[in-house]
Every structure is written in structure tokens, then in C-alpha cells.
Amino acid sequence: MKTLINRFMADESGATAIEYGLIAALIAVAAITAMQSLGSELSTTFNTVDSALSEGNQAA
Template sequence: MSFFKTLARDDQGATAIEYGLIAALIAVAAITAMTNLGSTLSGTFSNVDASMAPGTTA
């Protein structure tokens, strides 16, 4: 019976789960930000490519 009382008071597993959830949230936010940034950069480079005249060099 004391084993179950000790097990109920132990919160080390909860801390690990909390850290895992925080890491997952940060990963989702980073993936979302990088996806949006990638789309924006792709559009920017497409606009630059379309604006440049063929055969010209910088």
C-alpha cells in the first residue's frame, strides 16, 4: 500500500511530459514559421526572376 502512495506523490514523470509538450509546441511553431518564410522567399525570387531581362549580367 505504501508503494502506491509513493507512486502517487512522484511527479518526475509529469515533468518529463511537460518538457516534451513544450518541445513539441516549439517544433510546430518553428515548422509553421519556416513554411511561411519559404513561401514568401519563393514568391520574392520569382518576382526578381521575372523582372530581370534575359541575357543581362550584374
């Protein structure tokens, strides 16, 4: 029984899968954060362009 417990404690095959899962989750959080920031910057840029085009069409 003690041998079985020692073998179980030494087995690290599940730890690798958990580490890969944590790395994937960290990458996903970083990507979502970057995309949200980029999305709001793009929204501001498109609104500025839309306003400039609207003013240009009204003046013509």
C-alpha cells in the same frame, strides 16, 4: 502495499519530462509553421526578381 501506492501517486519526476517533451513539440510545430510561411514568401520574392531580371535582359 498502500504506502507503495501512495508513494507512486506522489512521484512527479516523470511528469516533468513529459512537460518538457510537450513544450519541445509545441516549439517545433510553431517553427515549422513559421518556416513554411517564410518559405512561400521567399519563393514569391525570388520569382518576382527572376521575372524582372529576365525582362531586363530581353530588353537589352
